[in-house]
Amino acid sequence: MAIATMRPCGDYRTSYRADQTIFATRLSTAWALAGLLLLCLAPWLLSGYLLSLLIQIGYLGIAALGLNILVGFSGQISVGHAVFYGFGGFSSAYLARHGVPVPLAIVLAGLWTTAVGLIFGLPATRVKGLYLAIATLAAQFILQDFFVRAEWFTGGTHGAVAPPFTLFGTDFSTDTRYFYVVLFFFTLMYLAAANLMRSRDGRALVAVRDHYLSAEMMGVNLTKYRTMAFGISSFYAGIGGALYAHYIGFMSVEGLDILFSIQFLGMIIIGGLGSVMGSLMGTAFMVALPELTGALATALEGGAIDHALHLKDGITYLREMLIGASIILFLIFEPDGLAHRWQQIKAYWKLYPFSY
Amino acid sequence: MSPLFFELLLNGLIIGALYGVVGMCFVLIYKASQVVNFAQGEFLLIGAWICWWLLTSWHMPFLWGFLISLAFMTLFGILVQLVVLRPLIGEPIISVIMVTIGLSIFFQALMKWMFGTFAQPFPPVFALSQVNVLGLHVQSAYLLSTAASLVIMVGFAWLFKYSRIGLAMRATAFSQQIASSLGISVRQMFALAWGISAAVSAVAGVVVGIVNGVSSALSYFGIKVFPAVILGGLDSIFGAVVGGLIIGVLENLAQFLDSQYLNWGNLYEIVPFYVLIVILMIKPYGLFGTHEIERV
Known part of the structure; x- marks a missing residue:
């Protein structure tokens, strides 16, 4: 019966168990599994370029989900997420260079970053709201300075080499293979977050x-x-950063600046604060944005607009401006993000044509 | 003590006074409209670039260029409040902070795009020379900046103590409901606070620009202002001045220690943030801020 898998428009759940399921119906479970299966086939279906974008969405998505747990679920704003991401990358590279197997190094890097995060989270026991935002701003600058100083750990300004990912003697350094590594961590972390929200701790x-x-x-x-x-x-930030480091094979201080932290915040605001799926949507949006600006600039090349604005020189600034503008516009016009819009689209079709 | 020590100390006071001015503008916005403005540094940046542009491209006399850029910044501040901040009144604090962060990167990138990333010297406005103060060589531009800071501080004091607008603003900061029941337009006060804050920040921006040249480094003032206002107390204008002076002096003392004894490098940049963390741990409401007392 097709109707049985549709959700009724009211809330007819009668037990806490039913209220706490990760997937609301059997159909949505099936959809999630089908999506995962489709992703497993992605290396055959997509071009190398799109695959690299997917990998990027994967590791950034993990880190963004971490920020969403902090900002969206527990309501504490952090403007220093990039340095925790970077700390994860450096730790994993450091551990792997000292003989720890890479898969283990990634997990350990996550734990190290947790320890650092807890230290900088200590002000959270005393201050909240905007005071906390300012404390994390300080964390951003202090850790960034630490990365430049601690040459034994990060290689200073030159950066550190991160050995490729190997498991049981198999090398996973090509995009096609590394994709599965990222997919594995990604699935695990997203399920864990969805699960957390059903537990007492999440609530x-x-x-x-x-x-x-x-x-x-x-x-x-x-x-x-x-x-x-x-x-x-x-x-989460540590795991995301570690995955990034072993993907690129190199970790450097450059790019871990406050703009990157703000980009993470942009991801979760665009996706939707307090939504697990939203973190993913926002990350995809943020990864696609520079690509789209690039495409736009190429399309306009040689035209009058290009001539007037020098698009080629300004493309990096244009991207930054678009990030800023999308944060502002989403906050004003769609404060609940893409996830909310998606819910509305679903709600519209669920009762079509009799929606009210 | 070497002359370098005193020179750095004096330098600290001069820079600190500027931090104090920017801090006051920051506190003004926070007190009036409860917005933590991460885009304060961009007000300096935009004001300085506009003034520089009027002076170099349009060859205006300094006074006219300066006044036009002030008028522009006042309008700009009001416009930002009207268009961006007003729709967010009543939204959670995270949204408000985020929207100012968005404004900050938007305008920073726009300014880099329009004027380039290199520092541009201001056309010589005043004859710059070395002046001897108590046996120390001081650039006259620095004296000018200190004078400007002092004038602004006195101006703020007068505004909030005696002028009708200033009193209305204080009333709004005290309680919006009571203020509006007394016939004060809370909306106008919000817009005005942003306008004044943007214009005064622009003055600071132009002053720094005359001394060091205009570049995107100006927006860094907006970040340095956080240690200063947290130290002074987020809602105290007097505290912002004191905090600014202390942070300015501390920075330069760290620079002194660094260059003479420690040789760690870069302490100048990073010390304010360590101070910030320590203050937040032991005295989160700063020296003069209001304690928020909550009972469960």
């Missing part, structure tokens, strides 16, 4: 965000959950 995080005084009265330990959110977020 406690949301409660802290929505009304921390009430949450504390209900017996939620504010200090514990605020620092925990920092820890989880840094773990």
Whole structure:
């Protein structure tokens, strides 16, 4: 019966169990599995260029999800996510250079970054809101400075080599193979985040965000959950950064600046704060944006607009401006992000043509 | 103590006064409209570039160029408030912070695109020379910047103590409901606060531009202002001045220690942020800020 898999328009769930499932219906489970299967086939279906973009979405998406857990779920803003991402990359490269197998190094790098994140999350026990945002701003500059200084760890300004990913003697350094590595971590991390939101801990995080005084009265330990959110977020950032380092084979301080941190924030705002799927959508948007500007500039090449604006020289600035503009426009016109828009599209078709 | 020490100390006070001015503008916006403005540095940047452009491309006399860029920045500040910040009134603080961050990178990139990334010297406005102050050589431009800072500070003090507009702004900051019940237009006060803040920041931008040349490094002031205002207390205009002076002096003391003894390099840039973390840990509301007391 086709109708049985459709969701009714009201909320007819009768048990907490039904309320807590990751996938609402059997059909959505099937869709998710089909999507995963399709992704497994991606190396055969897509060109090398699109595949590299997918890998990029994969590792950035993991880090963005971490930031979304911190900002979207627990309501603490961080403007220093890029340095935690970078710390993960450097740790993994450092460990792998010292003989730790790369798969293990990636996980360990995540844990190291968690430790660092907890240290910088300590102000969260005392301050909140904008004070915390400013504390993470300081973390951004302090860690960036640390990366330049700590030559034994990061190679200083020259950067550090990250050995390629090998597992049981098989080399995973080509795009086609590395894609599966990223896909594996990606699936694991996204399922873990979706799962977290069903647990007591996840709900406690949301409660802290929505009304921390009430949450504390209900017996939620504010200090514990605020620092925990920092820890989880840094773990995700560390794994994302480590995956990036072993993909590129090289990790450098360059590019870990505040603009990159803001780009992460842009991803989750565009995707939707407090939405697991939204983190992915926002990352895809942010990865596609520079590509689209590039395509646009090529299309306009030689025309009057190109002549007037010197598009070729200005393309990097144009990209930065578009990032800024998309953050502003989304916040004003679509504060709940792409995930919300997607929900509305689904809701529209669910009851079509009798939507109300 | 070597003369270098005193020179750096004086330098710290001069730079600190500028931090204080930018800090005051930041606090003005925060007090009036509860917005943490991450785009404060861009106000300096835009103001300085506009003034530079009027002076070099249009060959205007300095006074006219300066006044036109101030008028432009006032309008610009009001416009930013009207178009971008007003729709977000009542939204969570994360959205408001994010929108100013978005503004910051948007305008920073736009300015780089329009005027390039290289530092451009201001056309010589005043005859620059070395002046002898208490046995130390000081550039006259620095004296000019200190004078400008002092004038701005006194101006702010007068504005908030005696002028009708300033009093209305303080009333709005105290309580929006009470202020509007007394016939003060809260909307106008918000817009005005942004306009004044943008214009005064632009003055600071032009002053720094005359001394060091105009470049995108100006927007870094907007970030350096955070340690200063947090130290002074986020909602205290007096605190912003004190915090700015302390941070300016600390920076230069760190520079002194670094160059003479430690040789770690780059301490000048990074020390304010360590200070920032320490203050947030031990005294989050700063020296003069209001303590928010909550009871569960």
